[in-house]
Amino acid sequence: MTRRLPSLNALRCFEVVAAQLSIKKAALILNVSESAVSRQVKILEDQLGAQLFLRTHNGLEITDAGRRLALSVKEAFDHIANAVNPFRNDRDAVTIKVLPTFALRWLLPRLRGFKERHPLIKVNVHTRLNDMTLNDTDADLGIRYGIGNWPLDCASELYPEWILPVCAPGYLDGMLAGETDLSHATLLHPLPDRQDWLTWAEKSGTRLDTSGGLDFDALDMALSAAEAGLGVAVTDVVLAHEAIQAGRLAVAVPKAVPTGSSYYLVRPPEMRRRREVALVEEWIRSEIEDARALVRRYAT
Numbered sequence: 001m002t003r004r005l006p007s008l009n010a011l012r013c014f015e016v017v018a019a020q021l022s023i024k025k026a027a028l029i030l031n032v033s034e035s036a037v038s039r040q041v042k043i044l045e046d047q048l049g050a051q052l053f054l055r056t057h058n059g060l061e062i063t064d065a066g067r068r069l070a071l072s073v074k075e076a077f078d079h080i081a082n083a084v085n086p087f088r089n090d091r092d093a094v095t096i097k098v099l100p101t102f103a104l105r106w107l108l109p110r111l112r113g114f115k116e117r118h119p120l121i122k123v124n125v126h127t128r129l130n131d132m133t134l135n136d137t138d139a140d141l142g143i144r145y146g147i148g149n150w151p152l153d154c155a156s157e158l159y160p161e162w163i164l165p166v167c168a169p170g171y172l173d174g175m176l177a178g179e180t181d182l183s184h185a186t187l188l189h190p191l192p193d194r195q196d197w198l199t200w201a202e203k204s205g206t207r208l209d210t211s212g213g214l215d216f217d218a219l220d221m222a223l224s225a226a227e228a229g230l231g232v233a234v235t236d237v238v239l240a241h242e243a244i245q246a247g248r249l250a251v252a253v254p255k256a257v258p259t260g261s262s263y264y265l266v267r268p269p270e271m272r273r274r275r276e277v278a279l280v281e282e283w284i285r286s287e288i289e290d291a292r293a294l295v296r297r298y299a300t
Contacts, residue, residue, distance in 0.1 A: 013040035018070035097139035186231030187213030203257035
């Protein structure tokens with residue numbers, strides 16, 4: 001039997017708007033823009049040839065037709081959820097252990113795309129300051145930083161790390177005596193041992209006093225401090241790329257250097273391969289291609 005149905009996305013948006021009587025609240029729940037919610041509701045009204053809401057200066061009021069439809073749509077979605085629940089269990093969840101800055105600056109901004117493609121797979125992101133080890137049993141996958149001294153069947157390189165100095169746009173105005181002169185800038189150290197700045201200075205051939213500045217516990221904190229105009233941070237080019245593109249950060253000195261370390265995708269050796277884990281792994285490998293291309297640009 002052929003069913004003539006309106007857009008399911010429009011029905012889902014309508015259900016939430018009807019429950020909240022607010023485009024803004026519905027957009028927050030659905031994690032989309034308010035204009036996208038309004039557009040879907042309008043599409044549904046056009047498809048049905050009926051007005052579902054009255055738009056007043058006090059907000060939304062649902063019409064009688066909208067109220068009847070909302071009740072039926074909720075029951076229909078409840079039936080669908082009950083039908084698929086027996087097929088869902090803990091195996092549908094994939095846990096990834098990720099260093100905090102990688103999670104905040106790379107993984108989380110992209111995770112919505114995976115959820116849209118695979119809505120039945122739950123991805124748990126655990127952020128910890130210590131790397132995942134091969135003996136971990138509380139994660140299915142890990143994104144780890146290091147020199148790659150793990151068995152090849154347990155780890156694969158995502159991209160090699162290249163670093164360069166960044167700061168808020170305009171921070172260095174009037175400070176530079178030369179293209180690489182950072183002597184009057186406050187250095188922001190993402191590591192207590194300040195090794196990143198030492199590595200950059202040595203490999204870029206820059207004379208730099210790294211004894212001063214501000215220390216942080218994680219790269220994301222140093223980058224946030226740089227965005228706030230507190231100084232110059234040295235960073236992995238991939239993890240700073242979005243902030244540079246958005247104009248929150250600018251390249252302070254256009255010299256990127258390799259650190260000799262890389263980011264790796266790590267998998268516990270005893271873990272049985274599951275379809276859900278394979279899909280997450282495949283998605284990460286696909287998304288990371290842009291990062292690899294970015295590194296190649298800086299390396300040439």
